[in-house]
Amino acid sequence: MAENESFALEVRQAAVTAWSDTDAALAAALKQHLVVAFLGSASSGKDSGIRALFGLDFGEVSPIPGSTATLRVARLDAEGRVLLVNAPGFGDVRAHVDERARSVLESLDIVVYVVNCEGGVTLDERRDLDAIRALGRPVLVCLNKIDLIRTKEREGFVAASLAQLNVDAKDAVITAFDPLPQLAPEPIGVEFVIKWIGDHLAESGKTLMFAKQLRNKAAACEPLIQQASRAASLAGALPIPGADLAAVTAIQVKLIRDIAEVHGQPLDRDMVAFILAELLAGGMRGFVKWGMEALKVAGWIPGGQIAEGLILAASATVAGATTYGVGKATVAWIQSGRSLEGDALRGVFDLAAFAWRDQKALAATK
Ligand SMILES: Nc1nc2c(ncn2[C@@H]2O[C@H](COP(=O)(O)OP(=O)(O)OP(=O)(O)O)[C@@H](O)[C@H]2O)c(=O)[nH]1
Ligand SMILES: [Mg+2]
Structure with missing residues (x-):
């Protein structure tokens, strides 16, 4: 005692x-600045991913100046220290955005690249991903809508998709950000996405700023x-x-x-x-x-x-x-x-x- x-x-x-x-x-x-981009082809689930992570309806957040029809940037916190980029493919996006949006892209910390599993990986996605990787920032590939792939086919599907995209398994995750309720009652893979991003932000000391927004x-x-x-x-x-x-x-x-x-x-x-x-x-x-x-x-x-x-x-x-x-x-x-x-x-x-x-x-x- x-x-x-x-x-x-x-x-x-x-x-x-x-x-x-x-x-x-x-x-x-708490003074860090952080930019996270959700990129990926049309309807792959970018908005659903943002909702699953941040509980936020991207469509309802007013974009910051510099946003364009294709590349939208929104602030997650009142001070605008944490920015979210939401854009379709990347290959040709950069050419069409104005100076301010480009400067946001230049300070990107992390990219979440969302792939639509339904229909399989496309050549355009491979090209996009190569262009994004050329930025030299950490990129996490989400094989999304995995609920739509039959359970017994998933393993083979994932292996083939990663090979096509030339992605290491450690930098990829299967997700269902907005699954059909009859196929999965809850989103799949969200915790892994959070952990992967949190770990990749450790070195720059930005994990806390990210975590606060989740x-x-x-x-x-x-x-x-x-x-x-x-x-x-x-x-x-x-x-x-x-x-x-x-x-x-x-x-x-x-x-x-x-x-x-x-x-x-x-x-x-x-x-x-x-x-x-x-x-x-x-x-x-x-x-x-x-x-x-x-x-x-x-x-x-x-x-x-x-x-x-x-x-x-x-x-x-x-x-x-x-x-x-x-x-x-x-x-x-x-x-x-x-x-x-x-x-x-x-x-x-x-x-x-x-x-x-x-x-x-x-x-x-x-
Ligand atoms: N089955 C299934 N549907 C999903 C999943 N994620 C998203 N969806 C559906 O796919 C459609 C497109 O999702 P969004 O999140 O709007 O996709 P997006 O990438 O923001 O689309 P764009 O902005 O049009 O490029 C919506 O109907 C979603 O409900 C998923 O994991 N499983
Ligand atoms: Mg969208």
């Missing part, structure tokens, strides 16, 4: 310190949570009693703040410190207890170095997994209207942290 309380205090203090350290990073992330907030937070967990596992620090908390706590505090931003509900410093202490020190059973034992088995002694071998590996797992748990629990807490607490909240944390550990262990055996 006493150990719990002193560790909770330690976590809260580390969180308060990290709070001001994360201010600048958060402010910078309709599905839980899916929006996933790339942020995974990025933070990977960073924590490399931080060479530990969120358990007897270790130097600072580096991992800073990552976790930033993550909690990011998640709150995605939900449009910024949290104050004491609230963030409270959540973190509640999760890491509240029970000290579940995952945190497992982590302390795993570290002991690896040869770590409280206060000792974590620089090498087994200890380093164990600490990477514990730091990554606790960060994943913190992220998942924060999402659950916000989405419960901030009512989830105590063991119920720590239950979400433990489940997610163990899942992250198991998934890493599995990946290591491959």
Whole structure:
């Protein structure tokens, strides 16, 4: 009990310190500019894709100046930091747009290229895609309306389409942004699209701006949570009693703040410190207890170095997994209207942290 309380205090203090350290990073992330284009042939499902991701009827958003009949640009946020481009094929579009639209195209961050599966891939699509790839920006190909392809034919259809388009499987996804209800009750592939875009924006620090605009907030937070967990596992620090908390706590505090931003509900410093202490020190059973034992088995002694071998590996797992748990629990807490607490909240944390550990262990055996 006493150990719990002193560790909770330690976590809260580390969180308060990290709070001001994360201010600048958060402010910078929120000032980013982002341009995402939905391109693809007529009726392939561009508007449906935009609706599935952003919950937005593109036709009802007034386009910004510079838009043309074929290339429409709309702002997703009030300040116009996040722009969506919606245009048919690309090959000949650029020639027909005015200067301002062209400058939007020049600052493109990500392209989502939507292909209509019904009727199969066309030569025009291959040409379009080649022209788009020449821009040198990340391009995700969505094989859309997959619901219209019979299940048993899908695998062969996808392989043939990717070969025709010369696309790597890792940069393609099957989707049904607006499936026929009798074929699929929900859109297909949206989470993957979100994850792919979120991951490709990590390097430029634009994942948060993207995530803020998404309709599905839980899916929006996933790339942020995974990025933070990977960073924590490399931080060479530990969120358990007897270790130097600072580096991992800073990552976790930033993550909690990011998640709150995605939900449009910024949290104050004491609230963030409270959540973190509640999760890491509240029970000290579940995952945190497992982590302390795993570290002991690896040869770590409280206060000792974590620089090498087994200890380093164990600490990477514990730091990554606790960060994943913190992220998942924060999402659950916000989405419960901030009512989830105590063991119920720590239950979400433990489940997610163990899942992250198991998934890493599995990946290591491959
Ligand atoms: N079955 C099925 N229909 C879809 C899917 N996605 C879109 N559609 C339908 O395809 C039609 C065209 O969809 P849009 O989203 O308007 O396509 P678009 O690419 O914006 O079309 P244009 O702006 O005309 O080029 C609509 O009737 C959609 O309901 C899908 O995944 N499955
Ligand atoms: Mg359209």
